[in-house]
Structures are given as C-alpha cells and as structure tokens.
Amino acid sequence: MAKKKTPKLHLHIPVPAARPGDTPTFDHIPLSPAGQVLRPKIDTQEEQLRNFPYELIRVLDDAGQAVGPWVPKVSADFLRAGLRSMLKTRVFENRMFAAHRQGKTSFFIKSTGEEAISVAQSMALESDDMCFPTYRFSGWLIARDYPVIDMINQIFSNEKDPLKGRQLPTLYSARDYGFYSLSGNVGSRFGHAVGWAMASAYKNDHRIALGLIGEGTTAEGDFHEALTFASVYKAPVILAVTNNQWAISSFSGIAGAEQATFAAKALAYGIPGLRVDGNDFLAITAATRWAAERARNNLGPTLIEFVTYRASGHSTSDDPTKYRPADEAQHWPLGDPIERLKTHLIFQNEWSEEQHTKMEEELSASIRATQKEGEAVGTLGNSKPSVSEMFEGVFKEPDWRVIEQRREFGI
C-alpha cells in the first residue's frame, strides 16, 4: 500500500459527557444569562435573526426575578394557574407511573421536568388552535381542564376509555381541546401540523398550528420535510423541538448536538429559530406568543428549541440509571420548572410555601380520588370497552371483511 501524506482516517462516535459513575456535567451546553437576549419585533427580517439559534432566551434569573425584554405581560393569576397545571401534571403522572408499577396498566410515559413547555404553550395559544403533540405533552390537556378521569380511563384501557381500547396508554386524542391524535411513531405528525396550518391559511382562517418533536427525532426525514413545507409555503405554524437531552438512552450528540443547536436547523430553511430556556415558564410563554403573533400576521413559521431536561426515564420500559448518572438531574443548570415559577411568585409576594404545600396536598387528594374513580371502572385486563369496538373505525363504514370477521369472532 502506498504511503499517504494525510493522517489515517478515524470514525467519530459521539459519547456523552457522563455515564453512570461519572460526575455529571453540562458545561458543553451554551447558556445566556437571564434577560440578556434582545426581543426583536415580530416583523424583523430573518437575516437579522440569525444569531438567535445560538443564544438562550431566559426571563427568570436564579433569584426568581423576571428580567429583560422577553418578560411577558401576564397577571399573577395567570402564573398561579400555570403553576397549578404544572404541579397537577406532575402529581398525576407520578401516580400513573406508580399505577403501572402496580400492574394497573401496560405502559406509561412522564414529562417530569418538562411540564413548563406543555402548560405554557397550552395557555399561550387560543382554544381553537391545534397542537400536534409529542407523548410528553399531557400538561397541554391539564392546562385546558381536560377531564383527568378520561385520561385515566384511557391509561387503564377500561370500559370508559374514550379511545375504546384501541390505543397505547398516554397516546391521547382530544380534538375539542386542540390536541391532535398521538401515535407511537415519533415525528410522523410534525408535517401534519404544517398541512393543518396551510389549510387554515388557504381557508383565510385565523387559527394556527403548533407541531412538536423531540431532539432525537430531528434526525428523521419528517422533521426536514415539515420544515421544507413550512418554509416554502410560509405556513402559520410554530414548530418546536423539545430538547430534553435524551432519546431513550441516546444523548443529544447522537442527534447532532455537538455540531449545532437544534434551533440552528432553522437557518438553512430561512426561518427564525429561537433557542429558549424550556424550564422557564415565562420565557416559553413569551417565545410562543412571539412566534404565534408572527404566524397570525402571515409572517410564517418559527422554529423554537426548548432546552430542557428529561428528569424521568424515557418511559416505564427503561431504567435511566443504566445509561446516565443517577444524580444527573441535580446538575441540570436550568433547574426545575415548577420550583422556578414558584420561586418567582414567592419573590413577587404572590405565593407562599404554605400555599404551595396546601395546593400540592389538594391536587394529590383530587388525583387520588379520580384514580379511585377510574379503578372502580376497571384497570387493564379487568375491564375493557365492548370488543365490538375492535372492529369499528377501520373505515368510516365497515367493509365485508370486518363484518365477516366480526361474525367469525362470534359477536
């Protein structure tokens, strides 16, 4: 073999900063101090916004003060409602996770540490807008007072399951609450948000869409196809990447985080890309409102990366201590979204530890009672919808195959 002047090639496989037993570190994640990033006018040209994907929009500082140009106009009641919905989401999900461990359902997935994104976006958008969620978005429904009993019945796949036992637990659908049907295939609804928004624009409607995707799933073609269509047709849509650092056991570097931020994916599509503190309720509210105002004014789509941390495992099916340090969450530099909003409200003299404890107790009691109500209907395996539901909904009207097979099955 001839001697070459260039060095031998080597293959790069990204590895995370810390694995079990290592000291967690997030030094590699660029942060901006709270209040530092400018808030551009909504009609600012995209070429003036190209540094935003490498900034981090933050409103709440470490002391709990709201600072800088992105402080949203919100009342204390609005923030207390947000705090309540986040806490309700956490309490609810923790109880359902435990119910899975007790064998009451087959599967559960939590959004612990990410509740600010679902709740703040739910509150920032209009009731007739449509979100195309990820499976870590139950806070959207809770913030809109979707009946918790319906979620529990779905999780238990019992007789009163609104999805009639056809869908995996937590993959809700709630059209009247602006919540599009979830699926276990990640990313495949991102483009539906764009199509829905294009339809709204075509009909000269006022409604906009919100599409969500995890940072791991930005590697799917769906992500890039959706961005292409959103950009080409200037669709009135907010496209959000929830960067929670982990895709099951794969750290964000496996999806390209070593090379660029996820907000920076917007640059090549010529649309604004904001990078936002995903544990900061106020920053999420402000960024979502900014992007929504752009969309409603025919200024097109915005890509938002929410930088957050998946404090729980991926789902009930994995043990996160097998692939990351057990105490990694404690080292996360952006804290916990509930604690941060609580600190802010206390700082503003609009909340207290006593009120918080009381609210937590009240929510725990209420969720416990609702869970009992669901369990009285039945948990997985001891109650289910009529089995005739298995044969419904394949088509609008069943064809002969379904009719015959139903008869063959004996119903």
Add this chain to the structure above:
Amino acid sequence: MATMNMLQAINNALDVKLAEDPDVLVFGEDVGYFGGVFNATKGLQEKHGLTRCFDTPISEGGIIATAIGMGAYGLRPVPEIQFADYILPAFDQLVSEAARLRYRSNGEFWAPLTVRSPYGGGIFGGQTHSQSPEAIFAHITGLKTVIPSNPYDAKGLLIAAIEDDDPVIFLEPKRLYNGPFDGRHEEVVKTWAGHPNADVPAGNYTVPLGKAAIVRPGADVTVIAYGTMVHVAQAGIDDSGVDAELIDLRSIVPLDIDTIVASVRKTGRCVILHEASRFGGFGGELSALIQERCFYHLKSKIERVAGWDTAYPHAFEWDYFPGPARLSEALKRSMEA
C-alpha cells in the same frame, strides 16, 4: 358526452371537483403550472388558481404528511405522487398515519385524501417507472386501493375516491393514459377513439368503489384482472378461443367478493392476471379467497399469470410483461385440467 382518453377523463374529474368543492386541493411535483409530467393536471392551475393546484417540493413523505394535516383540518386533498415507484418515502405516512388516524382517535380525526399515482409498465420505464405496488397497499388495513381500466371508470372512480371519507390510493395505469393496450406491443399504438368506455359524460358522476365490472360474460372460466391487464385479458381470451368471463375489479379494496364468487361458482375455473410480481401479489389473496369460498365448485387449480419475481427489467420489458400469450396458455391449462 365527449370522447376522452384516460388523462382527459382524470383531468376532467379533478376539474369537476375543484369547481364544485372549495375544499378540494390538487398538488404534487410538477402538477401546477406545468400540469404534471403526464399532463393529468394540465390547465387546472390556470383555471382554478394558484392555491387550488400547485407544485410541491420533491418530498413524497412531506406531500402526504401535508395532505393528512389538511385532511384533519377538513379539506379534501388530492396529492399526486409522480410515479408509484416513488411512493415509498411516503409509506410511513400512508400506513402509520393516514390508514390509522380514524381508528386510533376513535373517529376524532380522519384523512380523506386521494393519492393519485401513475403505475405499471409497458412504457420502457425501467425498474423505477414501471412497478405495480397495489398488493402492499391492499395489505394495509384502513387504506382503499382503486385501479381504473378505462376513461369512463377513471373519472367516475376518481370522483368517488375524492368524495370518500377514507384514504384512497388511486393507481392510474400509465400505459392506458393515451389508449387501450392489450399487450400486443408490436402492433400500432391505439387511441381511445371509438372505444365504448371513452364516452365520458360531463359533470359529476361516480362509479362506486368496490363494485367490479363484468367486461365479458362467459361460461367456462373466470378471468380476474384490473388496470392495464383488463385489456391484455381480453386479447388473451380472444386468442385462446375459450368462453371466459372477464371481471375488471376496478378496486381491490374494497373488493367485490360477491361478483367473483358468483362467477367462479358458475364457471368452476379461474385465472388471475396481474402485472405485479407473482409471489405475495394480490393474486395470492384472490386465490385464497376463491378456494375458501368456491372450493367445491372448482374443476381445476386456480392459475396465476403475473410478472416474474424479478425487478422490472428494462431491456426485457416484454419478456417480463404478462401478455396475452401467457394468459392464453393459462386458460388452456385451466380448461384441460
């Protein structure tokens, strides 16, 4: 009533629906200003406007995802995939989303899209412009798959598909666009002029999905075909001299099982003809259904005449293509057994 070729009939169906339903949108690669690589959407943008018929990025997954989102909003999108060979990047969207949305959401959302796509061989398109993928869609619960064989059916079936609230894969036999083709490739190319099914009424009419046509009644053997193969079957039957009954399925999902069963019980013999590769092809399903329902009426084994289990070969187009001679032989085998 006007004489139309299949492209004109398809164009006319889209024109009718665009005119009468503002929720119908037509889009795909090159379908707008240019009118599509086969001219199926010619003139529609000019007539109905830029937002009604427009070009898309070269992104089949993106086209179908967009269409599903539009459908969920309440529109009736009619996306085109330029060749059925290129539909595979959209396969996840069709299988995991379009086909399953109604079921998994308990009817809260559905995807009333009609995906038009030219399919099939006979045009020297090589392996990426010739395939017949109908069986993979027939296998997907929640999708309907429609394949017309003449201009009258093409318009009526396309309007029925667009008006249907379920997702429909509408496969257009591209070799039939400009004229009927019976597989006698060495002969002069025919046009649709004078063909009884080229008389296409103006305005809205439908041919129902799931209703087969008996193209030629016969007593001795049932031939089942769809798309281009309906014409090949007629030629093969003529060559064989057998009194065969020819069924044009028109849609494979929904499938007109009653017409098939009635015919095979009458004739006691059956030959299935399709252009797609034989193994795992739709002929296998038809064969299974027929033996389940007509076993005691069968006088001979069910014959399948199909493309070989190879890729679609460019130079060997007519060696691969199941032409009238192969059908004729199969008819004789069926009769002799």
